[in-house]
Amino acid sequence: MDPRTRNELLAVLPRLRRFARGLVGNQHEADDLVQTACERAIRHFDGWDPGTRLDSWMFRVLQTAWIDRRRAQQVRNEYVETVSAIAHPVVGGEAQALASLTLGMVDSAMQLLPEAQRAVLLLVCVEQLSYAEAAEVLGVPVGTIMSRLARGRLALRRLIDGVAPDEGIEVLRPLEARG
Amino acid sequence: MDDRILVAFVDGELDTEESLAVHLALRRDPSLRERVRVMRESAALLRAAYGDVAREPLPPALIGVIRTAAGDRRRARFRWLPGAIAATVALAMGLSAGSMAPRLTSAWQVPDAYRQDPAGGPLALLTPGGAPEAVLHRTLERERSGTSVAWTDPDSKSEVTVEPLRTYRAADRTFCREYRETVATPRAPAHTGYGLACRTAEGRWNVQYVLLPAAQPGDLNP
Numbered sequence: 001m002d003p004r005t006r007n008e009l010l011a012v013l014p015r016l017r018r019f020a021r022g023l024v025g026n027q028h029e030a031d032d033l034v035q036t037a038c039e040r041a042i043r044h045f046d047g048w049d050p051g052t053r054l055d056s057w058m059f060r061v062l063q064t065a066w067i068d069r070r071r072a073q074q075v076r077n078e079y080v081e082t083v084s085a086i087a088h089p090v091v092g093g094e095a096q097a098l099a100s101l102t103l104g105m106v107d108s109a110m111q112l113l114p115e116a117q118r119a120v121l122l123l124v125c126v127e128q129l130s131y132a133e134a135a136e137v138l139g140v141p142v143g144t145i146m147s148r149l150a151r152g153r154l155a156l157r158r159l160i161d162g163v164a165p166d167e168g169i170e171v172l173r174p175l176e177a178r179g
Numbered sequence: 180m181d182d183r184i185l186v187a188f189v190d191g192e193l194d195t196e197e198s199l200a201v202h203l204a205l206r207r208d209p210s211l212r213e214r215v216r217v218m219r220e221s222a223a224l225l226r227a228a229y230g231d232v233a234r235e236p237l238p239p240a241l242i243g244v245i246r247t248a249a250g251d252r253r254r255a256r257f258r259w260l261p262g263a264i265a266a267t268v269a270l271a272m273g274l275s276a277g278s279m280a281p282r283l284t285s286a287w288q289v290p291d292a293y294r295q296d297p298a299g300g301p302l303a304l305l306t307p308g309g310a311p312e313a314v315l316h317r318t319l320e321r322e323r324s325g326t327s328v329a330w331t332d333p334d335s336k337s338e339v340t341v342e343p344l345r346t347y348r349a350a351d352r353t354f355c356r357e358y359r360e361t362v363a364t365p366r367a368p369a370h371t372g373y374g375l376a377c378r379t380a381e382g383r384w385n386v387q388y389v390l391l392p393a394a395q396p397g398d399l400n401p
Contacts, residue, residue, distance in 0.1 A: 007303040009245055010388065014233040021232045031238050038244045106228035124190065125222040126229050131192050143183070150182035153221035154214070
């Protein structure tokens with residue numbers, strides 16, 4: 001790998017970590033996944049066409065690694081675990097507590113969405129890929145991207161409202177009132 | 180109206196004519212407006228929830244994977260008198276990381292300059308057009324924080340200054356220093372990289388990463 005590509009790969013890492021974080025729901029596992037993806041990418045580097053975007057290719061490698069991992073694990077029902085994680089006490093100022101709680105709830109709700117919707121939401125809403133780019137990363141038609149995005153976004157809102165324990169809703173309300 | 184069209188409208192993926200049609204439909208139908216609001220809000224919540232992850236310092240193991248793959252075997256070209264090393268590093272520590280600077284427990288802190296730039300910037304292992312490794316190493320080894328060292332490239336005539344910013348000791352007892360490297364070329368505007376380098380047991384300074392706040396990913400290399 002030449003120094004230029006190495007630097008480009010390094011520059012993609014922060015976004016790769018963010019994508020992985022949204023997919024798996026905790027940073028430790030996310031970093032493990034990013035490392036696996038990087039190792040795979042480096043091993044199969046001839047699979048990347050230098051005329052195309054390295055970030056899109058890396059998103060794709062990571063997403064594939066994630067799917068393989070999910071298949072290998074006997075996936076348990078993580079529902080109870082994620083919901084109880086929301087109720088952890090938060091220290092700090094009111095605004096910080098509010099923000100932290102909201103973010104925890106978004107993250108928890110994300111982990112309850114179907115995996116295919118989660119990946120599209122992260123690529124388009126967080127990484128700001130266009131529909132065409134997201135379709136290329138995930139290897140599906142643009143129409144599929146659109147329906148997953150629409151369903152995922154409406155479902156996310158319902159999950160945040162429905163999943164939240166009582167104290168969580170208490171905290172969320174002022175935020176909505178301000179907006 | 181189809182939710183797929185609504186979501187594409189929210190994300191700006193429709194052409195002018197299609198957008199206009201959605202606008203007209205929204206004016207008539209409050210339930211559509213509500214759906215659009217929820218779609219916008221979901222995207223905003225997601226960005227807020229995960230935005231900071233991309234600004235966190237990178238775990239060393241990840242950087243290690245890429246360095247190893249890239250065959251990055253940097254050799255120090257300067258050797259230092261063992262006795263002088265401890266003295267200079269201790270001096271740098273004493274003067275820069277004293278009572279005013281917050282105590283850092285980890286080597287993987289993001290330099291302040293990066294924190295102040297919410298847009299972040301690309302990461303690299305060297306500042307484009309920066310000083311030769313030897314100059315960088317000598318500066319990090321010898322100079323106090325806040326003292327800049329200038330070096331002029333004999334070929335391009337660009338002037339490079341390297342300035343150690345902060346020094347601290349990582350949890351594994353190695354010394355790490357943040358530094359600023361500014362490159363002023365005769366024809367192009369000056370650019371700056373913010374680096375973090377750590378000193379190995381063998382006395383080499385390994386650059387962990389360089390942040391280029393204003394640069395584009397395309398010009399990471401000179």
